[in-house]
Amino acid sequence: MNDLSWETLGTEVDYRCPGFDVRRDEVRFPDGETDGFHYVDEPPAVVVLPLTPEGDAVVIDEWRQAVGRVNRGLPAGTVEEADADDLERSAARELAEETGYEADSFEHLTTVEPTNGMANAVHHHFLARGCEPTAERDLDHNESIAVDTVPYDDLLEAVVDDGLRDGRAVTAVLWYELLYR
Structure with missing residues (x-):
């Protein structure tokens, strides 16, 4: 499964609001390419x-x-x-x-x-x-x-x-x- 893992090179919050943030990670894919990945970051x-x-x-x-x-x-x-x-x-x-x-x-x-x-x-x-x-x-x-x-x-x-x-x-x-x- 480690062959599928992405490496997180950096992370930052693009937008904050009550209840959740929108976060952007800079990631490296298994093939070596890099890109940004946005996701909703929220508490449990x-x-x-x-x-x-x-x-x-x-x-x-x-x-x-x-x-x-x-x-x-x-x-x-x-x-x-x-x-x-x-x-x-x-x-x-x-x-x-x-x-x-x-x-x-x-x-x-x-x-x-x-x-x-x-x-x-x-x-x-x-x-x-x-x-x-x-x-x-x-x-x-x-x-x-x-x-x-x-x-x-x-x-x-x-x-x-x-x-x-x-x-x-x-x-x-x-x-x-x-x-x-």
């Missing part, structure tokens, strides 16, 4: 599949400017530096902030690199069980989120019939299916 994130004691899923509907519509999804967000060594705490924080729900327990489902051809994003997916609306929501200034609960099987059906388009949510639901159903 957590994604939470929250289930109530009755087995319903807590979902969010959120405006997504990049696609120009409201999108159904799951609570998710950046791992803050204080939570870097405790991803479960980060998942609990995101669940509470975005939905007002707290969980009895968390289980790690999977960790994925969803767009590793154009970003260094790493998403840590968690299952949250026993979720109840006992916390205060604390949305960021740029979050427009409505919270709902739906029967889990309806959420699974939305994955199959293209009603659930958020890739992070689809990944969490499918991993839950693979591991627990």
